[in-house]
Amino acid sequence: MKTYLATALLSASLALPALADQHGPEISMLLAGNKEDNGFMEAGYNGLLQIEQEFGAKIAFIDQIKPEKDLLAGALRELAAAGPDMVIAHGGQNNEAAQIVAGEFPEVKFVVVQGGVTGPNLSSYEVLxxxxxxxxxxxxxxxxxxxxxxxxxxxxxxxxxxxxxxxxxxxxxxxxxxxxxxxxxxxxxxxxxxxxxxxxxxxxxxxxxxxxxxxxxxxxxxxxxxxxxxxxxxxxxxxxxxxxxxxxxxxxxVSIPSVEAVRDLVEGDWQPGVVRQIGLENxxxxxxxxxxxxxxxxxxxxxxxxxxxxxxxxxxxxxxxxxxxxx
Incomplete structure (x- = not known):
């Protein structure tokens, strides 16, 4: 398992209504695979880098986790325990683990990319x-x-x-x-x-x-x-x-859902309990x-x-x- 942390300063030119005059959001991501796989996981990691650049976010991530519920839940707990504004679980294989861990950290917002789960502090964002x-x-x-x-x-x-x-x-x-x-x-x-x-x-x-x-x-x-x-x-x-x-x-x-989730967060539009879908119209x-x-x-x-x-x-x-x- 590899854990990495990166930070970026908030540019004065960025318009972040819900976080005006504050530092950027703290966003953590779990990648159930290699962030350099030339595929799904790398797209998720690229989305996280865009979040860092576009929103001045302080980011953290864990990758190379086998898609097993207990291992995924453990990695999500590690990320959530640091108290970020949002934890993004990249991939529908995180559905069950995210539901479990979101219940343990009610003060943290959770998102599953390509997921179909919801909860009081959990939503899913999905490219169709x-x-x-x-x-x-x-x-x-x-x-x-x-x-x-x-x-x-x-x-x-x-x-x-x-x-x-x-x-x-x-x-x-x-x-x-x-x-x-x-x-x-x-x-x-x-x-x-x-x-x-x-x-x-x-x-x-x-x-x-x-x-x-x-x-x-x-x-x-x-x-x-x-x-x-x-x-x-x-x-x-x-x-x-x-x-x-x-x-x-x-x-x-699949880099887009995480970026849209953070955009909703900083603009005050993020909602729990919903599945937001993006299709061929985009x-x-x-x-x-x-x-x-x-x-x-x-x-x-x-x-x-x-x-x-x-x-x-x-x-x-x-x-x-x-x-x-x-x-």
């Missing part, structure tokens, strides 16, 4: 990653040549399940006869594991695979390289990182990016589907009760 995942599934249905589309995630948590369900239902919207191969491998960061799982799905005929992984994405990339199988990434724009492998990326900028938070080699025809179809989701003429379902690939 299932909306960009739905568009990713729709694109996979339009782009697959084999008619077999895969999905790989690590741990079985609510955001991952919702993302998988969104992807599947988007696929069924554009290619209802497609075969869907899916697995939760059990670890977000194990590259040997993700490499084996990716090869197993490719052996099933998958020519496009949606990966919801963190540091373990590298193993999946290496398994696909040079094979013609394309990957759809998530969280960041992977088409700019590995253009040969990635045909699209389902952006879910393209900085949720979007599907397509590789330059995707045709204009597919792009136009995806643009139309995006607008239908925003207009609520398409309801994004996150349900999936089909089979999973056993490893």
């Amino acid at each position: 990653q299932e909306e960009s995942a739905w568009l990713a599934g729709a694109a996979a249905g339009l782009l697959t040549k084999s008619g077999v589309v895969g999905h790989i995630s690590g741990i079985r948590v609510t955001p991952g399940l919702k993302g998988r369900g969104g992807f599947y239902n988007g696929l069924m919207h554009t290619r209802p006869d497609a075969q869907f191969v899916t697995t939760f491998a059990g670890d977000q960061d194990d590259n040997d594991l993700s490499n084996r799982v990716t090869k197993a799905e490719m052996e099933q005929g998958a020519d496009i695979i949606f990966t919801m992984l963190n540091a373990g994405r590298t193993g999946s990339i290496e398994a696909m390289r040079g094979t013609g199988t394309r990957q759809i990434g998530n969280v960041i724009d992977w088409t700019q990182v590995e253009s040969e492998v990635f045909v699209a990326s389902a952006i879910a900028n 393209p900085e938070a949720a979007a599907l990016v397509l590789s330059p080699d995707v045709s204009d025809e597919v792009r136009q179809q995806i643009d139309g589907l995006r607008q239908q989701i925003i207009d609520k003429t398409i309801e994004v379902s996150t349900e999936y009760d089909g089979p999973e690939l056993e490893m």
Whole structure:
């Protein structure tokens, strides 16, 4: 476990109505993983750095905690015991632990990013990653040549399940006869594991695979390289990182929820007991990016589907009760 502390002076030019003429807020964050994973945890850490810069916050964080309830609760207790204004638990795997620890520290405000829990001093802020995942599934249905589309995630948590369900239902919207191969491998960061799982799905005929992984994405990339199988990434724009492998990326900028939570705090608008959701209507938070080699025809179809989701003429379902690939 690694704990770090950083401070920043409040700039006179920042307008912080609820904290005027005071030092910036004290914000602590728990990252249930490596802050340099090129994925979900790194996005959360980048959000914390933005909080430090934008709001003059004094920040602290703990990372590299295994996603086990008792370990997460222990780390949250350590952060809360220092008496910050807000503790942010980054990731839905913190839901249960945050509810427990928030009850033990009623004077501290708690937020779970990508969570679905609330309480007297607890709220959740969520980017609707299932909306960009739905568009990713729709694109996979339009782009697959084999008619077999895969999905790989690590741990079985609510955001991952919702993302998988969104992807599947988007696929069924554009290619209802497609075969869907899916697995939760059990670890977000194990590259040997993700490499084996990716090869197993490719052996099933998958020519496009949606990966919801963190540091373990590298193993999946290496398994696909040079094979013609394309990957759809998530969280960041992977088409700019590995253009040969990635045909699209389902952006879910999970740095935004923590920044919005602190913005609400300093402006006096933060409320406990609510789940605040941010979707495709904010393209900085949720979007599907397509590789330059995707045709204009597919792009136009995806643009139309995006607008239908925003207009609520398409309801994004996150349900999936089909089979999973056993490893």
